[in-house]
Amino acid sequence: MKVLVVGGGGREHAIVRALARSPQSPELLCAPGNPGIAAEARLLPIAVTDVEGLVAAAQAEAVDLVVVGPEAPLVAGLVDALQAVGVAAFGPSAAAARLEASKQHAKEVMAAAGVPTGGWTSVDTVADGMAAITSYPAVLKYDGLAAGKGVVDAEDEATARATLVDFLEDRRFGDGRVVVEEFLAGEELSLLALCDGVRAIPLAPAQDYKRIFDGDAGPNTGGMGSYSPVVGIDAAEAQRIATLVHQPIVDELARRGTPFHGVLYAGLMLTQEGPKVIEYNARFGDPETQAVLPRLRSDLLELMQRASRPGGLDGAQLEWADAWAVTLVLAGAGYPERSAAGDVIAGLEHPALDAVQVTHAGTALREDGALVTAGGRVLNVTSLGDGPASAREAAYAAADHITFDGRQLRTDIAQRAVERQQG
Ligand code: AMP
Ligand code: GLY
Numbered sequence: 281m282k283v284l285v286v287g288g289g290g291r292e293h294a295i296v297r298a299l300a301r302s303p304q305s306p307e308l309l310c311a312p313g314n315p316g317i318a319a320e321a322r323l324l325p326i327a328v329t330d331v332e333g334l335v336a337a338a339q340a341e342a343v344d345l346v347v348v349g350p351e352a353p354l355v356a357g358l359v360d361a362l363q364a365v366g367v368a369a370f371g372p373s374a375a376a377a378r379l380e381a382s383k384q385h386a387k388e389v390m391a392a393a394g395v396p397t398g399g400w401t402s403v404d405t406v407a408d409g410m411a412a413i414t415s416y417p418a419v420l421k422y423d424g425l426a427a428g429k430g431v432v433d434a435e436d437e438a439t440a441r442a443t444l445v446d447f448l449e450d451r452r453f454g455d456g457r458v459v460v461e462e463f464l465a466g467e468e469l470s471l472l473a474l475c476d477g478v479r480a481i482p483l484a485p486a487q488d489y490k491r492i493f494d495g496d497a498g499p500n501t502g503g504m505g506s507y508s509p510v511v512g513i514d515a516a517e518a519q520r521i522a523t524l525v526h527q528p529i530v531d532e533l534a535r536r537g538t539p540f541h542g543v544l545y546a547g548l549m550l551t552q553e554g555p556k557v558i559e560y561n562a563r564f565g566d567p568e569t570q571a572v573l574p575r576l577r578s579d580l581l582e583l584m585q586r587a588s589r590p591g592g593l594d595g596a597q598l599e600w601a602d603a604w605a606v607t608l609v610l611a612g613a614g615y616p617e618r619s620a621a622g623d624v625i626a627g628l629e630h631p632a633l634d635a636v637q638v639t640h641a642g643t644a645l646r647e648d649g650a651l652v653t654a655g656g657r658v659l660n661v662t663s664l665g666d667g668p669a670s671a672r673e674a675a676y677a678a679a680d681h682i683t684f685d686g687r688q689l690r691t692d693i694a695q696r697a698v699e700r701q702q703g
Pocket of ligand 2: 488502503561564565566567568
């Protein structure tokens with residue numbers, strides 16, 4: 281059994297590790313991977329958006345399953361191209377992945393499927409955007425892929441106008457429209473579900489920390505930390521939410537002839553009126569995956585194989601370790617505005633790190649063999665514990681030993697879970 285994982289971040293490192301635990305003992309390849317993944321899979325130097333190169337490699341290597349991590353290759357049609365040559369793939373088609381690629385499309389599918397979400401208007405001029413805002417804060421979302429940075433909560437008119445100019449006139453992310461959305465108050469939840477085109481089976485719930493600074497201050501990032509499970513969201517509640525926000529989308533896309541296979545990620549706000557969707561992603565979350573997959577006891581490889589076949593998950597039961605996982609993101613200097621590169625990373629050999637799982641995201645090997653930073657989010661530290669407090673303490677104790685210039689680390693990851701559980 282040969283599996284090719286596409287991607288090179290902390291999420292893909294966690295996927296590779298979970299696949300390595302499979303009783304099927306797969307041979308693992310990763311394209312392009314990173315220096316951390318290189319210890320666990322054979323790397324192929326192919327960019328995630330090089331669809332032709334990836335298809336050719338999957339054929340040449342006679343790969344049994346391709347697992348696609350990031351959104352860009354999904355939206356570029358990698359899964360379609362693999363299927364066209366008879367290679368099985370875990371992930372949605374380009375048509376199904378539009379749920380993530382276009383916020384406006386996602387809103388339209390949600391409306392057709394009857395999924396609860398905030399009110400919205402789509403605009404293509406600054407004037408229309410300003411006219412569409414009825415109260416502050418207003419949420420402005422660039423209608424296209426923006427690596428988690430295309431969403432701004434505008435507190436006032438000046439910020440709203442500046443953001444609309446940035447997105448629509450200066451075209452910071454491209455020539456997409458902007459969705460003006462109702463601000464939803466509440467706590468966020470990431471609930472991911474495995475989908476086989478017919479049904480959605482929820483994974484363990486997680487919470488993600490989107491803002492760069494403690495106390496949820498500063499700009500949005502790709503995610504600065506996560507933990508799983510979530511106090512108050514037991515298996516029955518996760519199933520109830522999946523019935524409300526995942527299954528109707530799977531049904532709607534099947535009806536449209538573009539069935540959803542892979543991971544459907546719902547970013548939710550738990551409002552006083554109940555859960556409302558703030559976004560869908562067509563893939564595993566990063567860093568949620570680093571906290572969720574270490575707790576999975578079932579064979580991830582078998583589940584992915586089944587999800588790639590229509591209705592293949594029929595009767596699937598997921599088993600989870602009765603433990604808590606906390607993931608910290610160590611980000612580079614200047615993130616999220618810019619990506620640092622070339623800062624030497626020290627401390628990874630410290631014995632304190634033996635007790636945790638370190639996954640690599642933005643790292644690179646310098647010519648002299650030194651490990652250096654090579655991106656916004658550099659490393660993740662995940663710790664498992666009997667409860668959120670012990671998992672959290674162990675993660676921070678280990679992360680303290682990893683140093684590099686400009687290192688950014690939130691100090692309040694999973695603090696909420698600790699307080700909830702105590703209180
Ligand atoms: P998104 O990329 O759509 O998930 O948005 C990124 C982040 O912006 C979310 O995780 C929330 O923290 C915040 N956000 C997005 N939409 C809303 C909304 N309608 N109300 C409040 N916060 C939001
Ligand atoms: N952590 C948020 C995401 O993966 O989109």
